[in-house]
Amino acid sequence: MDSSSSPMSLQGLPEASPKPYKKSLVTALMEAATLRTPSFKEDTYFISHLKSSERKALQQLKDQLKASNSSECSVWGVSLLGGDEKADVILLKFLRARDFRVGDALNMLLKCLAWRKDFGADDIVEEDLGFKELEGVIAYMHGYDREGHPVCYNAYGVFKDKEMYERIFADEEKLKKFLRWRVQVLERGIKLLHFKPGGVNSIIQVTDLKDMPRRELRLASNQILNLFQDNYPEMVARKIFINVPWYFSLLYSMFSPFLTQRTKSKFVISKEGNAVETLYKFVRPEDIPVQYGGLCRPVDLQNGPPKPASEFTVKGGEKVNIQIEGIEAGATITWDIVVGGWDLEYSAEFVPNAEGSYIIAVEKARKMRASEEAIHNSFTSKEAGKLVLSVDNSGSRRKKVAAYRYIVRKCSNTD
Template sequence: MEAQIPTSSPSKTPAKRSLINSLMEATTPTKNYGVDSPSFKEDTYVLSNLKQSEKRSLVELRNKLSSSHSSQNPTMWNIPLLPETDKSDVILLKFLRARDFKVCDAYEMLEKSLSWRKEFMADGILEEELGFKELEGLVAYMHGFDKEGHPVCYNAYGVFKDKDMYERFFGDDDKIKKFLRWRVQVLERGIKLLHFKPGAVNSIIQVTDLKDMPKRELRVASNQILSLFQDNYPEMVARKIFINVPWYFSLLYSMFSPFLTQRTKSKFVIAKETNVAETLYKYIRPEDVPVHYGGLSRPGDLLNGPAKPASEFTVKGGEKVNIQIEGIEAAATITWDLVVGGWDLEYSAEFIPNAKDSYTIAVEKPKKLSSSDEAVHNSFLAREAGKLVLSVDNTASRRRKVAAYRYVVRKSTLI
């Protein structure tokens, strides 16, 4: 079985990028908002890669911890911090990295975090039923992995633009505290997927959807979440991807900025509404990106194991692309998924039999798909040998778009 993607129409001259587009498509906020931090480079936690001064800081931090906990071995995420092990090294290095390898500052941060976890009862939080079922998979949730194996956590607070929803979850201090506890629970689920080993996956990816986010109403809760995570989960996030960024993001950023370290800011990736899928595809394979963000992953898909890989391609402005899936035998059923980031183009599917005296079958008639449409999922029973052609017509647009597809063919007993 073979799929080909020939291009059938020449592309038009691409539209010139405006200054705003260039800024919004930047992968870090260094040029956007005046943050003078270098681009983020994730720590490998391999001791041989450390500078001599950093190795000394690690030894000093462990010695201070040993002196203050001589009668009790502290643990974090069920990992004993003493004696020296690969896993304890990873945790201690996270605190050191967060404090620029200043031992006293890292030790103070570590001790405060140990106290907070005990007071907050964070170690048992995964077993709690906090009553947020309706927010699962909607507001904050773990979903799949990025291309490097990092677990991905999605965050979207647009649902709280509804005043009734806001009052139900943020109406008073007790509700905010309960929501904060649930948000920690979601993060702890992601951390449970980490390896805590040198050179392995030791952090997560956070994707935050800013669409319809009620920034004023969520200020108190957002500040508490940011402060708590930064104080107690150092270096747990490899990259922070902001999507559906509104025009007022600079104001939002200035509000959060005082609560963020320069190293945290250097992890930011920013995507406006028109290039959400394109941005996510840089870090996450399309089969792992949720359908409502321009991917192929639907709720429940990951419960059946790893997703079937998809093939990525691009559709230039003014171009029509035909995906030809050849070698389909008679009595075979072909099932396919197709998505184009942002859509706003025409899609159709047809089956072309090999026999010259047979007629082409319109499996899906040409139809306009809007930016709000999710991935196409369809199947077709071929009663004779031939090929399936999926057409993506972007000739009415001047904007380049990312796309992905996958398919499976199964022999059927029916004719």
């Protein structure tokens, strides 16, 4: 099949271009937000990879934790005094969060254990908190990135609706319940981690800032941030911000000096209009929700691991034809196709093998809007031939990422 395939790179975002002599305030702020330190390199947690001072700090933390006589010495189902590799992974997370200062790490760990007992965090995954309307909308675990990390999506734009906001945050009691639900989502993600040297020991966070009401969510956002920072050290490998408005750049430039290089190296900041291209760098299209330019619909998650997709790019001014050949008479072909930020023409036709047969317009050529989700369609052939999917980007100069997949089910003879 002809798809002009070129897989997306997993490298970091492009380097910032040289600064011109003058630029507007908004441009300067946007650049401040997109300048990044070298991409975060996740720790392997192999003891043999530690410096001698770090191994010493790990042993000291174990000794001091044992001497503390804490009534709670297990977290996420792992006994911290068990002496196994899972315990080492968790203890190293607390040490790294405090730059291997043993006293500070111990204090953080003991406070976390006390909070988890008081909060009931160990059993929270099984609770029904009554937020069915928020599941799959506000904060939810969905698929994995290219390296196997579970991905948590966050989108608070629905709270621009005052009625929705009042229903969730009208008083302190409702806010506490929402925070409890948000911790529940994170705990579900943590249950997917290995806590094993060389394994997947952290998650990816994708935060959609589109339509996010700033003032209204400030209190909730601050409390969520504080809870996570205090009790979930080194649980996030990368923080991807998409649909970033210009004012986020102002906030980032203000707080950036107070962030560690380690924290900033985890950030990926993508302005409005670049969400799909950014996500494709880190997550395969079959694992990305359709609302973010991927191929995954909620119903797909009920059928096991998603069928892999083929990725390709459509250059500016280019038309790409994807030919799916070898379709037999009576066979049914089902396909999905998406182009990030569409804004181009799409069509599908069936071309019979037999000379003199007519080409069938399965989907007539039409302009796809940027807001449209992935195409999902099927066609049953009456004769042998091929399906041709066309995407015509000749009216644009911008290169776009795209993906497709298909299944052909042959006709079953019941005679």
